[in-house]
Amino acid sequence: MQTSGDAVKTIATNRKAHRNFSIIETYEAGIALTGTEIQSARRGRVNLSDAWVEIRDSEAFLIDSHISEWEFGNIFNHEPRRDRKLLLHKAEIRRLDQKVKEKGYTITALSMYLSKGRAKVEIGLAKGKTGLDKREDIKERDIKRSLDTARKSGRAGDSDW
Numbered sequence: 001m002q003t004s005g006d007a008v009k010t011i012a013t014n015r016k017a018h019r020n021f022s023i024i025e026t027y028e029a030g031i032a033l034t035g036t037e038i039q040s041a042r043r044g045r046v047n048l049s050d051a052w053v054e055i056r057d058s059e060a061f062l063i064d065s066h067i068s069e070w071e072f073g074n075i076f077n078h079e080p081r082r083d084r085k086l087l088l089h090k091a092e093i094r095r096l097d098q099k100v101k102e103k104g105y106t107i108t109a110l111s112m113y114l115s116k117g118r119a120k121v122e123i124g125l126a127k128g129k130t131g132l133d134k135r136e137d138i139k140e141r142d143i144k145r146s147l148d149t150a151r152k153s154g155r156a157g158d159s160d161w
Contacts (some may be wrong), residue, residue, distance in 0.1 A: 021108055021126035025104040027096070030087030031062060031112070031121050036070040036078045036124070039132075041119055044067040046112050053086065053107035053123050055097045060086040062109060062121060086121060098127055 002033075017023070030078045033041065040046070045068035054063050062084045088096075099105045110122040 001008060005021060011041055011044050011050050011112045011114060014048040014109055015020060015107045016049055017110050017126065019087065019098045019129075019131065019134070019137075021106070021128055022043060023108075023110070023124040023126050023131055024105075025125040025127075026110065027092060027123050028089065029060065029121050029123055031084040031119050032087065033067075033119055034078050036076070037067050037084075038119060039070045039072075039082070040067050041112065042120050048109045048112060051109035053109065054083075055093060055100065055107075058097075060096070060107075062086055065112075075127075076103065086123070105126060 008135065047066040051065035054061050063086065064081060066080050067078070069080055096107055102106060104127050106126055106128070107123055108126050110124045112121050114120070117119055
């Protein structure tokens with residue numbers, strides 16, 4: 001039986017991540033938030049466009065994410081761009097740390113969502129795309145789009161394109 005608390009609600013996505021990086025693996029991580037941060041997050045006041053993950057002393061931290069201050073907060077309101085600890089298993093952190101030490105790999109935040117009332121962040125082990133890779137993606141997307149339009153209009157057998 002699924003209650004309303006079991007639903008997954010997406011708070012924020014990082015659309016630049018898939019454009020600038022090739023995502024190799026994805027992980028789900030919990031995130032340690034303060035009371036005013038979770039209130040702002042529940043209202044969707046989160047920006048992950050420049051967020052990335054850094055591993056320090058066998059702990060993972062979400063860097064450069066922005067959670068707006070809660071409008072009803074008082075003097076105990078949070079800092080919008082503070083480093084936030086991610087909750088991952090030690091084996092996952094070790095594996096990610098080894099990969100990041102290899103040349104060209106980084107860890108980026110892909111999305112933040114609420115699952116069973118808890119804030120979660122989807123992070124991805126990524127390799128940066130070059131200009132050539134981005135052009136290839138655009139080319140593949142254009143080909144797929146033209147095939148879809150041809151299929152919809154019934155010209156899939158035509159050979160003039």
